[in-house]
Amino acid sequence: MTTDTLVMPTDTAPSHARSPRVRQLLVDSGYALLSFPLGIAGFVLAVTGIALGVGTLVIWVGVAVLAVTLLAARGLAGIERAQLPAVLGRPLPRPAYLRPDGGRVRRMLTPLRDPQSWLDVLHAVLRFPLAVLAFSVTVAFWALALGGLSYGLWDWALPQGDNEDLFELLGFEGGSLLRVTGYTLIGLVGALVLPFAVRAVAVLQASLGRVLLTSRAATQAEIGRLSRGRDAAVAAEAVALRRLERDIHDGPQQHLVRLGMDLSRAQRQLDRDPAAARTTLAEAGVLAREALEELRALSRGIAPPVLADRGLAAALAALAARSPVPVELAVDLPEGRLAPVTENTAYFVVSEALANVAKHSGAGVCRVEVARAGDALRVVVEDDGIGGAQLVPGHGLAGLADRLRAVDGVLTVESPRGGPTRTTAELPWG
CATH class of the missing domain: 3.30.565.10 (Histidine kinase-like ATPase, C-terminal domain)
Known part of the structure; x- marks a missing residue:
């Protein structure tokens, strides 16, 4: 009997292993690059809008300015929330903003009464330096990796005159071969460090967004879960009490009522018909035992002693x-x-x-x-x-x-x- 062995190509597993890493690198890089213009826009919007709104509050125009600023910050925060799951690798809850209600003035004041709107503005301010850092690190390491690895392709195009390159400034002599080899090695090191550097700054910026833009939503979700659990517990206990009341009414209570009637009848029969009284007392004893058994069965359904x-x-x-x-x-x-x-x-x-x-x-x-x-x-x-x-x-x-x-x-x-x-x-x- 022969046995066929399936041999997979040696490069298949590494390609599948590398694919998520490359995808994550591209996601982190796109996030860092896009965050830079959004961070500038958010910072300018938040600082200008808050300053202008506070400065004009005395003439009531500032209320509208602050409301518009908060709504704009909410829009930028929504873009950030849409990017966070891909960077952090897990879904994140979305907060529930206050819904406008009442008259025109009250609806305009709704964003000012919403704590999450102010957290959105705070995120727009604090995000700016992190966005600058992430953009700078991402561009620098991509340029280092791509420029170094491809240096041999465009070294010939650089003017070779009185200019001195890095290695000549360091005292090394070797001509173009040294330059190409050295810069290629630098590009290789940059390519190896690139995913970790970009990942670090992306996670740093995304963590700020997670704390300011989704933590309150997580708290709201937990409060909602606890509230639903409390309501479920109240409903379950109400159903259990109704069932227990019905079972007691249909079972032991009927037996006990009958028992009371039999004892009263036996008491009346004692003098004129002792034999009938003994029969009635025997029936009452049976009813008492049945009522006791039903009460025991009901108690077992709640929490029997053997369980404890x-x-x-x-x-x-x-x-x-x-x-x-x-x-x-x-x-x-x-x-x-x-x-x-x-x-x-x-x-x-x-x-x-x-x-x-x-x-x-x-x-x-x-x-x-x-x-x-x-x-x-x-x-x-x-x-x-x-x-x-x-x-x-x-x-x-x-x-x-x-x-x-x-x-x-x-x-x-x-x-x-x-x-x-x-x-x-x-x-x-x-």
């Missing part, structure tokens, strides 16, 4: 044992306890998912997998039922999604018609 005492794996094992649908349980967790909020949320996810399977899926078997996936705890509940489950607002799965969103978790449901249904929850490891 023995951890998530033991609690899930007990939960699977009580499920009316056979459950295959696979728990792969390291030794040691997780954070209480993580354990409670994971238990709640499995409890709700198994309850949905028992009530709606018509499944014959269910599989539960709990394991660590990177920095997250992944919980998967899959059944072989009829499918068709959806995240509909106001229903169990939507409440489950809100519960997970409150702890920065994510719920996904895959449930085509005809099944199977796969519910996956990921929540932060802790």
